[in-house]
Amino acid sequence: MSIFLIPAAMTLVLVLVILFLIIYIYNIQPQRNKYHPIGGTVLNMLINFKRLHHYMTKLAAKYKTFRMISPFHGEIYTTDPAIVEYILKTNFHNYGKGTYTHSLLEDFLGDGIFTVDGAKWREQRKMASHEFSTKVLRDFSGVTFRKNAIQVGHMFSEAATTNQVVDINDLFMKATADSIFKVAFGINLDNLSGSNEEGVRFSRAFDDANELTYNRLVDITWKIKRFLNIGSEAKLKKNLKVVDEFVYKIIRIKREQIMNNSKDVSLQVMKEDILSRFMQMENEDPKYIRDVIMNYVLAGKDPIAATMTWLIYMLCKHPDVQDKVAKDIQEATNMNGEIRNVADFEARVSEEGLERMQYLQATLAETIRLYPALPLDIKICFSDDVLPDGCVVKKGDMIAYMPYAMGRMKFIWGDDAQDFKPERWLDHNGCFRSESPFKFTAFQAGPRTCLGREFAYRQMKIFSCILLGCFVFKLSNANEDPKYRTTINIQLDGPLNVYVYARSGLHIR
Numbered sequence: 001m002s003i004f005l006i007p008a009a010m011t012l013v014l015v016l017v018i019l020f021l022i023i024y025i026y027n028i029q030p031q032r033n034k035y036h037p038i039g040g041t042v043l044n045m046l047i048n049f050k051r052l053h054h055y056m057t058k059l060a061a062k063y064k065t066f067r068m069i070s071p072f073h074g075e076i077y078t079t080d081p082a083i084v085e086y087i088l089k090t091n092f093h094n095y096g097k098g099t100y101t102h103s104l105l106e107d108f109l110g111d112g113i114f115t116v117d118g119a120k121w122r123e124q125r126k127m128a129s130h131e132f133s134t135k136v137l138r139d140f141s142g143v144t145f146r147k148n149a150i151q152v153g154h155m156f157s158e159a160a161t162t163n164q165v166v167d168i169n170d171l172f173m174k175a176t177a178d179s180i181f182k183v184a185f186g187i188n189l190d191n192l193s194g195s196n197e198e199g200v201r202f203s204r205a206f207d208d209a210n211e212l213t214y215n216r217l218v219d220i221t222w223k224i225k226r227f228l229n230i231g232s233e234a235k236l237k238k239n240l241k242v243v244d245e246f247v248y249k250i251i252r253i254k255r256e257q258i259m260n261n262s263k264d265v266s267l268q269v270m271k272e273d274i275l276s277r278f279m280q281m282e283n284e285d286p287k288y289i290r291d292v293i294m295n296y297v298l299a300g301k302d303p304i305a306a307t308m309t310w311l312i313y314m315l316c317k318h319p320d321v322q323d324k325v326a327k328d329i330q331e332a333t334n335m336n337g338e339i340r341n342v343a344d345f346e347a348r349v350s351e352e353g354l355e356r357m358q359y360l361q362a363t364l365a366e367t368i369r370l371y372p373a374l375p376l377d378i379k380i381c382f383s384d385d386v387l388p389d390g391c392v393v394k395k396g397d398m399i400a401y402m403p404y405a406m407g408r409m410k411f412i413w414g415d416d417a418q419d420f421k422p423e424r425w426l427d428h429n430g431c432f433r434s435e436s437p438f439k440f441t442a443f444q445a446g447p448r449t450c451l452g453r454e455f456a457y458r459q460m461k462i463f464s465c466i467l468l469g470c471f472v473f474k475l476s477n478a479n480e481d482p483k484y485r486t487t488i489n490i491q492l493d494g495p496l497n498v499y500v501y502a503r504s505g506l507h508i509r
């Protein structure tokens with residue numbers, strides 16, 4: 001054992017010495033150019049990895065924009081809306097994924113929309129923008145979301161009757177996986193019912209691969225580990241094998257469906273899902289299709305599940321807000337008469353009713369402000385530049401804006417920045433009022449702004465309207481202070497157990 005510990009300790013000491021030398025050199029360099037203050041080193045980030053966003057928020061409260069010293073390139077982290085606007089919009093062409101982000105994410109996400117720039121990005125953006133604007137997708141996804149919300153509702157009814165706790169984190173991860181697989185690929189994943197073992201295995205491996213990939217951000221030895229196939233990289237490889245087997249199987253099934261479909265024009269199978277259209281219109285390379293699938297799963301599953309879980313958590317912590325949301329739903333749906341079950345409730349929720357739920361919309365936005373699904377977003381600088389605050393950024397430097405920290409900055413949101421207050425999103429008439437995307441950065445901004453924003457809000461509104469309209473939620477452990485998993489998305493770590501009660505006045509069975 002000690003034989004291995006000595007070289008490990010020596011390597012650690014060497015790394016520390018190199019890091020401190022770099023810090024020293026940075027500090028004594030002639031200060032002709034203006035640089036952001038140093039917040040720490042990547043080693044500090046590694047040490048604080050489990051609470052990374054808390055750690056970065058603390059630094060941001062002190063510095064607004066700061067550098068973290070890394071042996072390979074400059075790293076700048078910002079919460080300044082002026083810098084965010086500059087890198088995401090004003091000088092968009094100078095900041096992108098670059099080879100650094102691409103190499104971090106490539107094994108997991110391949111050449112999908114989240115990892116590429118230039119022509120490859122434009123092509124996928126064009127295709128995806130078209131898909132997201134179609135009425136077919138809107139109608140098809142609406143039906144799917146409602147069906148899945150009813151299924152979750154039935155599980156809650158059961159739990160309410162038997163007084164059992166429910167792990168909503170697990171439930172929402174399964175529900176959103178089912179939704180995106182149905183809408184994007186026309187596949188019944190059936191994670192909710194658990195009937196599809198392969199689907200469950202895929203989801204687990206996907207989540208682990210996501211976390212292990214994010215770990216590369218602070219693990220400067222990941223390339224060596226990958227080369228030697230050891231530690232976290234060996235685990236990642238194993239998980240990606242499970243993921244790939246499942247995804248390539250979907251591609252084979254889809255191809256067969258499309259071929260059968262084209263033979264028989266009366267069989268209009270699955271024409272609504274995004275993948276079928278992609279496979280009919282785009283190149284047939286299975287690796288390319290695999291990358292498209294992986295990027296859609298990442299975009300469509302975790303952010304919504306995470307937001308829904310944080311929403312219920314915040315509503316349990318703020319029962320007064322939970323009551324106001326329920327009142328908003330009640331008034332917007334004008335629900336009266338006997339409601340026999342969740343499906344009965346859902347049938348009375350019209351599209352116009354959903355539009356009227358302004359307080360619910362505000363509560364969702366407030367949840368996303370404090371728990372943005374993507375808490376930290378990285379860009380690479382393509383050529384030397386000067387940021388709006390006069391500080392220099394060099395070609396190859398990484399610059400990250402931090403939606404999680406930004407949501408907690410007093411200089412952006414006022415002294416009550418840390419408070420959960422949906423009212424901040426409402427005007428004098430109680431109507432939802434959006435914020436500047438450079439201040440509320442959860443969906444990014446500029447030419448690469450999130451394409452699924454409306455899609456996401458619709459799914460979250462349908463789910464929350466049906467679930468919060470029918471049930472009251474209470475934490476099983478009122479002192480619960482949940483942790484997050486430091487993955488690409490800010491997922492709650494472990495179960496979030498709640499008690500569910502049928503809302504009074506409704507006779508949900």
Ligand code: HEM
Nearest residue numbers: 114125299300303304373374442443444448450451452456
């Ligand atoms: C609460 C839910 C969501 C949040 C907070 C969110 C946030 C974001 C953010 C921050 C980005 C920029 C990522 C980057 O730098 O590459 C992004 C991009 C994107 N999002 Fe979302 N997203 C959400 C849901 C969705 C959903 C449900 C979909 C689709 C099913 C989706 C599709 C996309 C796509 C395709 C992009 C890539 C845009 C591009 O690079 O041109 N998002 N999203």
